[in-house]
Amino acid sequence: MTYRPLRDTDLEAVSHLAQEAFGLRRYASSPTVQAAVRRIYVLHCLTSSTFAEVAEVDGEVVGVVMARAAGQRKLPGQGLYRVRTALLMTKALAVGATRGDTGALKEIQIFEGSYEQLRRRASAAGARLDHELTLFIVSGCCRGQGVGSRLYADALTYLRHSGAKSFHLYTDTGCSYEFYERRGLERVASDTITLRLEDALEDVDTFLYTGRP
Numbered sequence: 167m168t169y170r171p172l173r174d175t176d177l178e179a180v181s182h183l184a185q186e187a188f189g190l191r192r193y194a195s196s197p198t199v200q201a202a203v204r205r206i207y208v209l210h211c212l213t214s215s216t217f218a219e220v221a222e223v224d225g226e227v228v229g230v231v232m233a234r235a236a237g238q239r240k241l242p243g244q245g246l247y248r249v250r251t252a253l254l255m256t257k258a259l260a261v262g263a264t265r266g267d268t269g270a271l272k273e274i275q276i277f278e279g280s281y282e283q284l285r286r287r288a289s290a291a292g293a294r295l296d297h298e299l300t301l302f303i304v305s306g307c308c309r310g311q312g313v314g315s316r317l318y319a320d321a322l323t324y325l326r327h328s329g330a331k332s333f334h335l336y337t338d339t340g341c342s343y344e345f346y347e348r349r350g351l352e353r354v355a356s357d358t359i360t361l362r363l364e365d366a367l368e369d370v371d372t373f374l375y376t377g378r379p
């Protein structure tokens with residue numbers, strides 16, 4: 167297993183990891199919109215991050231972690247990421263509109279709205295929300311072998327070296343949030359949102375955790 171900084175050429179592989187780990191396919195029925203959703207998701211993480219590392223085995227990316235440290239330079243390529251996001255949004259909306267498949271972007275907005283609300287509540291209760299773990303995934307094939315622990319440790323080392331005394335992250339019941347609880351992170355705010363996925367309504371609990379890097 168090799169651990170190295172993320173490259174632009176890893177974006178497609180990372181978007182597939184996100185699709186697999188977070189069930190993003192369920193957000194749309196059209197393959198074109200599904201592809202747009204997974205790419206928009208990863209581009210959004212990249213535009214919110216200052217650190218990105220991948221785990222690679224035999225040339226295949228099997229894990230990724232991203233983080234944002236306040237005051238550090240954003241990852242290179244920000245302008246291009248924003249243009250690509252806008253183009254993908256336009257495509258998803260256009261294709262979605264012709265196929266009656268515009269729900270995906272609405273469901274993503276519900277997730278974003280919950281994130282903002284949890285941040286507001288946690289801030290009001292005194293939490294410092296400057297530094298963040300923005301993405302963390304290991305492929306289903308390679309879980310339980312310590313890859314996640316190594317990526318997580320590298321991201322926390324980066325945050326610590328950037329001067330962070332605390333960090334936070336956003337997660338939900340569809341994710342492996344127990345990983346954070348076993349590492350002593352504290353749940354400081356939670357919410358329940360209702361998503362329409364594959365034509366069925368589904369309640370998801372969303373959480374904001376904080377911890378020391």
Ligand SMILES: CC(C)(COP(=O)(O)OP(=O)(O)OC[C@H]1O[C@@H](n2cnc3c(N)ncnc32)[C@H](O)[C@@H]1OP(=O)(O)O)[C@@H](O)C(=O)NCCC(=O)NCCS
Pocket residue numbers: 187188302303304305308309310311312313314315316336337338340341342343345348
């Ligand atoms: C969270 C995640 C990144 C951890 O990656 P990982 O490579 O499995 O991590 P590790 O192998 O270092 O540790 C996994 C833990 O699960 C246990 N485990 C054992 N077998 C396992 C298996 N087959 N699958 C998953 N976890 C297993 C490990 O013992 C370890 O326990 P610990 O927390 O007490 O140390 C991974 O589970 C994942 O990608 N989940 C889906 C995406 C997600 O939810 N991301 C985080 C929230 S946004």
